[in-house]
Amino acid sequence: MSDADSAQSPVLDVERVVCRLSDLDEHGSRAFTIGRGDWPLRGLVVKAGSEVRGYINSCPHAGHPLNLRPHQFLTADGALILCCSHGALFEKLTGFCLAGPCAGRSLRPIPLQLVSGFVLLADSVAADKLADDAAPLP
Numbered sequence: 001m002s003d004a005d006s007a008q009s010p011v012l013d014v015e016r017v018v019c020r021l022s023d024l025d026e027h028g029s030r031a032f033t034i035g036r037g038d039w040p041l042r043g044l045v046v047k048a049g050s051e052v053r054g055y056i057n058s059c060p061h062a063g064h065p066l067n068l069r070p071h072q073f074l075t076a077d078g079a080l081i082l083c084c085s086h087g088a089l090f091e092k093l094t095g096f097c098l099a100g101p102c103a104g105r106s107l108r109p110i111p112l113q114l115v116s117g118f119v120l121l122a123d124s125v126a127a128d129k130l131a132d133d134a135a136p137l138p
């Protein structure tokens with residue numbers, strides 16, 4: 001998805017807003033929560049060049065949130081997503097784990113769209129369903 005896609009979706013659905021595109025300028029990544037209750041959809045967005053990607057904020061290794069500090073998901077050089085629990089490293093563009101205890105697995109993607117400078121969940125995404133799928137088993 002690129003910012004050019006925004007011209008095709010002029011309607012802004014505030015219930016699906018993840019963040020402003022400019023919110024990614026400081027850290028290159030941002031956490032977000034959409035929904036209510038015990039298990040809302042908790043995700044992260046990352047900027048990868050001119051692209052933006054979204055993932056469920058749950059590491060495929062042990063299911064921990066990837067970040068310890070608010071909105072900080074990247075390695076010091078900003079090149080990769082880092083899981084702070086045990087050091088797994090993921091590609092920003094694909095979510096694929098390059099190294100660490102879950103090498104070869106991937107973060108779960110969240111389809112996004114850009115509309116008028118905002119990052120939104122894609123129209124195809126059922127936020128409640130994604131959140132339920134990401135919730136830990138009882």
Ligand code: FES
Nearest residue numbers: 059061062083086
């Ligand atoms: S929980 Fe992410 S590397 Fe262990």
